[in-house]
Amino acid sequence: MLLLALFGRRKLFSPLPLAMSRRSHSPSAPASPRLAKRPRLDFEPLTSEDYKDGLMLAPMVRSGALPTRLYSLKHGASLVWGPETVDKAILHSERVVDPVTGVVSYMGKSGAIFTTHPVEKPYLIYQIGSADPETAVQAAKMVMNDVAGFDLNCGCPKPFSTHAGMGAALLTNSDLLCAILTALREAMPPEISISAKIRLLPTSDDTLKLVERIINTGVSALTVHCRTRNQRKQQPAHIDRLREIVDFVEGMGRGVAVIENGDCGGYEDAIRIRGITGAHSCMIATAAEANPTCFSPTPFVDLERTFIPQYLRLGKYLGIYWGLTKYCAGMFEGKRTNRTRSELKDIRASIRGAKGYKDIEGYAGTGSGEEEFREIVQAIEQRGGRRVKVQVLNSTSTTGKTEAAATEAAPSMISDKVPKSARDEHALTSTSDGDESKDGLHTPPTGSVDPSVMNAPLAPANEMRMPLPAMITGELPTPTPTPRIGHQGRRKSV
Ligand SMILES: Cc1cc2nc3c(=O)[nH]c(=O)nc-3n(C[C@H](O)[C@H](O)[C@H](O)COP(=O)(O)O)c2cc1C
Numbered sequence: 393m394l395l396l397a398l399f400g401r402r403k404l405f406s407p408l409p410l411a412m413s414r415r416s417h418s419p420s421a422p423a424s425p426r427l428a429k430r431p432r433l434d435f436e437p438l439t440s441e442d443y444k445d446g447l448m449l450a451p452m453v454r455s456g457a458l459p460t461r462l463y464s465l466k467h468g469a470s471l472v473w474g475p476e477t478v479d480k481a482i483l484h485s486e487r488v489v490d491p492v493t494g495v496v497s498y499m500g501k502s503g504a505i506f507t508t509h510p511v512e513k514p515y516l517i518y519q520i521g522s523a524d525p526e527t528a529v530q531a532a533k534m535v536m537n538d539v540a541g542f543d544l545n546c547g548c549p550k551p552f553s554t555h556a557g558m559g560a561a562l563l564t565n566s567d568l569l570c571a572i573l574t575a576l577r578e579a580m581p582p583e584i585s586i587s588a589k590i591r592l593l594p595t596s597d598d599t600l601k602l603v604e605r606i607i608n609t610g611v612s613a614l615t616v617h618c619r620t621r622n623q624r625k626q627q628p629a630h631i632d633r634l635r636e637i638v639d640f641v642e643g644m645g646r647g648v649a650v651i652e653n654g655d656c657g658g659y660e661d662a663i664r665i666r667g668i669t670g671a672h673s674c675m676i677a678t679a680a681e682a683n684p685t686c687f688s689p690t691p692f693v694d695l696e697r698t699f700i701p702q703y704l705r706l707g708k709y710l711g712i713y714w715g716l717t718k719y720c721a722g723m724f725e726g727k728r729t730n731r732t733r734s735e736l737k738d739i740r741a742s743i744r745g746a747k748g749y750k751d752i753e754g755y756a757g758t759g760s761g762e763e764e765f766r767e768i769v770q771a772i773e774q775r776g777g778r779r780v781k782v783q784v785l786n787s788t789s790t791t792g793k794t795e796a797a798a799t800e801a802a803p804s805m806i807s808d809k810v811p812k813s814a815r816d817e818h819a820l821t822s823t824s825d826g827d828e829s830k831d832g833l834h835t836p837p838t839g840s841v842d843p844s845v846m847n848a849p850l851a852p853a854n855e856m857r858m859p860l861p862a863m864i865t866g867e868l869p870t871p872t873p874t875p876r877i878g879h880q881g882r883r884k885s886v
Contacts, residue, residue: 436514437583438471438540443613443649443673446470447662447687450653450677451519451543451589455723457716458495458507459706460684461516463699466771468659468687469680470673471515473589476545477506478521478558479531487534493765495710496538503713508538511769517587519543523557523568525575532576532584541585541612544572549591549621560591560621566605573609587613589653592620592633599633600640607641607648614641615675618654625678629654634669651675658686682725695726696739701756702764708749709761718743 436442449456449464451473461472485498485505498506508516518539522528532542546569548559555561562569569588577586588606593599606614616637618629631654638650652671656662662674676686685691685699692699700721707717721743729736739755746752 438585438612440585440612440647440649442585443471443587443651446651446673447659448615448651448673448675449473449680449684449687450675451476451517451545452677452681454716455677455681455720457707457712457720458509458512458710459703459712459717460680460720461512462509462706462765462768462772463684463703464680464687465512465515466768467685467691468689469515471517471540472512473517473519473543473675474506474508474539476519476521476548476559477531479524479527481505482531482534483527485534490711493710498535506535507710507712509710510538511772513538514540515772517541517543517585519545519589520576521545521548521553521558522572523561525568525571528572529575529579532580536580536584539584541587542576542580543587543589543615544569544576545589547589547591547617547621563590563593563602563621566602569602570605570609573606573611577610585612587611587615589615589617591617591623592630594620596633596636599637603637603640604644607644607646611648613649613651615651615653616671618652631655631665631669634671638670638672649673653677658683658691659689681720681723683727684724691727693727694729694731695724696729696731696736699726700724700739700743704743704749704752704756705759705761706764706768707761708756709765714746714748717749718746 447468447470449461449469449472452460453475456473456475461469461474464472481500482498482505485500488497488499489495490497494510496508496510497504506518516539518532518535518541520528520531520542522531522544528544536542544562545553545559546562548554550559553559553561557565557568562572573586573588580586586609588611590602590606593602603614616634618631618634619627620630631652634650634652641648641650649672651673652665652669653675656665656674656676657679658676661679662676665671665674679686683691683695683699684703703721703724704717707714707720722740731739742755743752749756
């Protein structure tokens with residue numbers, strides 16, 4: 393139905409150049425009569441239960457771009473967090489809808505502050521950076537029609553965030569932190585969920601006191617990044633400290649979900665971590681930044697061969713600013729590849745050297761990206777509005793036996809829980825050649841490209857969707873991307 397809504401009212405492969413009439417402006421709801429006629433995406437509002445038994449994409453400035461969120465959903469993420477957006481920044485933006493792709497952009501003076509698509513709405517948590525309840529509410533009201541829930545960032549330790557009283561500064565100002573959450577909960581309709589993402593405080597007592605206050609504000613979920621404010625990414629997350637928090641929250645009896653964050657590497661790892669911590673769900677940042685298919689029990693491994701070309705085409709179709717797509721592609725890193733070192737070097741160099749989508753066609757192909765988008769819509773539509781559940785044996789023990797049991801039990805449950813499209817895709821690979829190690833792939837071959845797509849006009853990068861600089865949005869300043877080949881554990885903590 394959604395697919396029909398998205399594609400049914402026009403020729404699938406429109407002969408019109410996508411650059412023409414791609415945008416319509418609207419302050420709150422789509423102004424275009426054509427869009428207004430589209431049925432609204434109906435979905436079950438989020439409850440605490442929807443935050444349980446899941447694997448979530450973490451909020452990531454820059455790296456959590458729209459195509460990354462869409463691929464995460466396609467490959468099994470239950471919910472996706474958008475990058476932190478500072479409340480004041482969104483207040484001065486204008487909501488713009490692309491009438492061809494349906495992409496919704498909140499435009500600031502010199503670029504997009506936040507970009508989304510209705511297809512992700514049932515699963516999208518918008519993360520607010522704020523130090524003021526009233527401003528947070530105003531910002532939330534601006535975007536509430538495009539999201540399923542709001543999350544308050546209470547963990548960013550960067551000075552630009554903390555000096556303004558936002559992020560990790562809220563950890564030591566629990567009155568303000570709770571005032572913001574309470575204001576959001578009171579101002580938002582019940583179908584919009586509210587959550588918070590915190591870091592650990594140095595002591596267990598202080599952490600539990602803070603947690604108690606947060607739960608009492610009426611949040612549906614609490615994510616705990618298991619590092620303290622002063623801990624850096626290179627230091628291991630203290631997942632051992634989470635069990636008492638989970639027990640404490642459960643003891644409060646409100647059914648609030650506790651989401652573990654920190655050092656989760658993917659589907660299998662989430663099962664292990666939930667066995668140790670008792671957390672209801674896990675949230676992944678760095679591993680998803682390197683491979684947005686990591687939410688799947690069988691993630692893609694040869695990203696250069698299949699995933700990155702798809703990603704580049706999707707970015708082109710959605711009109712994502714090339715610099716952002718290039719940055720994200722530069723961060724991708726699969727576990728195995730069949731390419732030689734010099735081939736990889738050439739691929740990376742061609743991405744790095746490209747000035748726009750046109751320049752990368754030799755590697756990514758000339759496909760418009762519409763096919764990739766349609767596959768994502770299909771995969772999401774097959775969920776029927778449901779969030780993917782990742783079941784583990786509910787254990788109160790941290791013994792190796794329990795973990796092993798949980799891991800062994802996973803495959804039989806996976807078949808029920810992974811979206812059908814993802815299962816088919818992975819099944820295709822495993823039956824095509826029983827021995828993965830032969831070609832190093834879990835991914836299916838790219839397949840033939842629809843000739844009409846080959847001839848379809850190219851969607852030029854949308855200059856206006858260039859993300860705004862950090863000093864305007866308050867976002868994390870990310871260094872100039874340096875695409876890498878084959879090295880691990882290199883990113884800084886946020
Ligand atoms: C590139 C990048 C950007 C991030 N941006 C945000 C953000 O906008 N909001 C936030 O709460 N945390 C942000 N974080 C922190 C992550 O959400 C997460 O808490 C942290 O990386 C630990 O998870 P991990 O061990 O899976 O990486 C970011 C992390 C990375 C790597």
